[in-house]
Amino acid sequence: MSTTVAFEKARAEGRAALVGYLPAGYPSVDGSITAIRAMVEAGVDAVEIGLPYSDPLIDGPVIQSAVDAALKAGTTTTDVLRVVEAVAATGAPAVVMSYWNPLDRYGAAAFARDLAAAGGSGVITPDLTPDADDSWIPAAREHGLDTVFLVAPSSTDERIAMTTSACRGFVYATSVMGVTGTRAQVGDAAAGLVARTKATTDLPVAVGLGVSNGAQAAEIAAFADGVVAGSAFVRRLLEATDLAAGVASVAELAADLAGGVRAR
Amino acid sequence: MDTRPDPGHVLSADRADRPGRFGPYGGRYVPEALIAALDELDREYTAAKQDPAFTSELDHLLTTYTGRPTPVTEAARFGAEAAGGARVLLKREDLNHTGSHKINNVLGQALLTKRIGKPRVIAETGAGQHGVATATAAALMGLECVIYMGEEDTRRQALNVARMRLLGATVVPVTTGSRTLKDAINEALRDWVTNVATTNYVFGTVAGPHPFPTLVRDLQRIIGVEARQQVLDLTGRLPDAVAACVGGGSNAIGIFHAFVDDPDVALYGFEAGGDGVATGRHAATITAGSPGVLHGARSYLLQDDMGQTIESHSISAGLDYPGVGPEHAWLKDTGRATYEPVDDADAMEAFRLLCRTEGIIPAIESSHALAGARRLGERLGPDATILVNLSGRGDKDVDTAAKWFGLMDESGEVAP
Structure with a gap:
């Protein structure tokens, strides 16, 4: 099931879709499944499941510390697929967010096959642009997976067009120049970038990087088809005293953000 | 029949239909947000290298500021007593301003920064040599400078932090x-x-996304260009072997490049074997690693079955890196260069021997190349000429060496 389904449902309701990120394996594999399910029940339309990586160069300290802990606990690519399977069973589209090397090592074709078998919708590749490598797009197409690539405020119009033509599912627009992490301001660059992106494609455009509350979600929902929140969810888990408190806190944030994308 | 790729193709990155590729290696695996800056750097560099104003300014700095050309020194006692009687010639990059070959690259990139019009530079550093070189060029050209250095390395190389x-x-x-x-x-x-x-x-080495492997190699080529002519002038012929240490691989590419089309010159890269490759505690990326993507390029790296980077280990902070430049990966696969590990103990023995036989204190990084030259001398015999890239001096390593050889006790006091 393509992620597009979640965006179409939101559009039919006259609102933006809410996309929530959490890494697989934090605080444990089962704990991450519990937290992600709670996020979905509280109003997240689609889920990004982070595949932990040793060198996450576009992630800020919050996500770094969670994925470090997940790796130290021994989280494997197979565990990530198990999380995908459990989340997909909720009916919410589940995409994997992964740096390229773990997928390259697993084998692009094998990963596409196994992700599709687990019910996953696709992959967001933060350090793989469509022109970087020949192996991923054909493998994903063969298994009907979404290929979600990033556009950035620094992207030229020409590169935006190249990128969106390779995207399936949706386009991920990074609101600011920088790494993941919550911000007081989500950036004036975001609206302009979304406009430039929408000029090249009919795919939904979701905005990520920096969103931490319902007010910011509402601000972005005014010009984008989707709002992505990541570090803010991870922080809820990191700061919780135990899993139950963390899951409750994640659900509370999801509800706040879900209200934000519905505010008009 | 020899089915290996034509060695002349090894350095064809500039001509490739996919820029920055060395066979299957290299490329650009980075967030989209960085593509514009990499394109800008590539564009400006391509223009600058054809601009006489840029090249003459760089040449002027290399001569009057860095002290180029660096000499080639005949290490007669080292060759006779420590390298099987082979004729050992040292390319003295240790005599550069700031103490290593790193300045060659940094002056070029700092000039490029000025040309692009950006006021701030950043750099990574391991041993601190690239950080010192970058800080030096930034001071010279009035640029703001921020250096990122692993906390472990700031401890090992405290002197360079102060510098x-x-x-x-x-x-x-x-x-x-x-x-x-x-x-x-x-x-x-x-x-x-x-x-x-x-x-x-x-960027300090020939790794990372395109254009860094090409840009840094071009700026370090001068080492080999000078050394090839110096060896011809001194001996009347080309060396039998060229030896260099390999971490990311910039000094090695720098000296190899001028010899790639000389089929009778063997090229040897010596990687950091740490406690020994068999122990798993090493930084011998080509010897013991596998192809994958790290820091924006495809090359060999130390990784586990999941594609997670494995931490490297070496007594030498400058070689303590689990990746290697993509051009080295291709030189390895094509068979044009040979890569072997040298463990900590062998490197430190070569360090000691060069101090005692030649009155030169080498960097521990470069001591890996010296240990390799000893091995090659034993293998090739007394008729062989071996050119070694002495990439840096050992002032920064005195503390580490004094502890290794028991010249200081744990508190840093001089042993009785």
């Missing part, structure tokens, strides 16, 4: 991951993606 601060740079200790060079590169890339509008990343 960078004296030169006006901000040194940021990196406390994530293994707290060494790999993590310093991650932090520098995070800074760059955030501040790319004002900042140029002065």
